Amino acid sequence: MKHLLIALATTVALFSCQSKADTAAAIEQARKATIDSINAVNVAKQQVIDSMNRVKTQRARRAAAAYSGNSYNAGENTAYDNTTAATPAAPAKKKGWKSWSHTAKGAVVGAGAGAVTGAIVNKDRLKGAAIGTLIGAGTGAATGAIVDHQKKKKAQQ
Known part of the structure; x- marks a missing residue:
């Protein structure tokens, strides 16, 4: 076993000394x-x-x-x-998610996250998912609208 470790250490040392x-x-x-x-x-x-x-x-x-x-x-x-x-x-038209506004993206992502969170938190899964979807979509849309407003402001400057 000692010989194996010595051989392994020697091999590693020789290869590590290789030129950069x-x-x-x-x-x-x-x-x-x-x-x-x-x-x-x-x-x-x-x-x-x-x-x-x-x-x-x-x-x-x-x-x-x-x-x-x-x-x-x-x-x-x-x-x-x-x-x-x-x-x-001509500039290519955006496809898929890239063509959506931040408000729309925020609403969709918020609705998904809210539905999952509501279903996990509430004992009545369906009711929790429905409430979570509404709250999440509203919060996501509001956040996206803020981002859209900031980008619009920045573009005008």
Whole structure:
């Protein structure tokens, strides 16, 4: 048993004396690889956006040609330049919880917390949950309204 502990201690001591430069170099290399992969993803994403913009332009040309009565085939003998600049995107609309006001979020979270608390505290679970839901929703909505008011004030400044 003594020999095992001595061997283990020696192994730990030898590996702990390892140079910090190797670790720092490995970390730097991993960081560079991560940045390179992110850049590659961004380039691929931009290529997809450019491709979709070209398709959209083609469809618009075809629709305009069909409307005017011309027979126009935009897909024939058309060369495209892949170096076109990306059009600035409109701000994306928020989805899900992000589109809700703080008042609405507070009411929902407060109602849930109030229902659980009311059901736990009151002997009549259903009655306690109903009362807790009402109190929690009111409190949460009030707190959310305060936060909304503060954000609105801050945005005006």
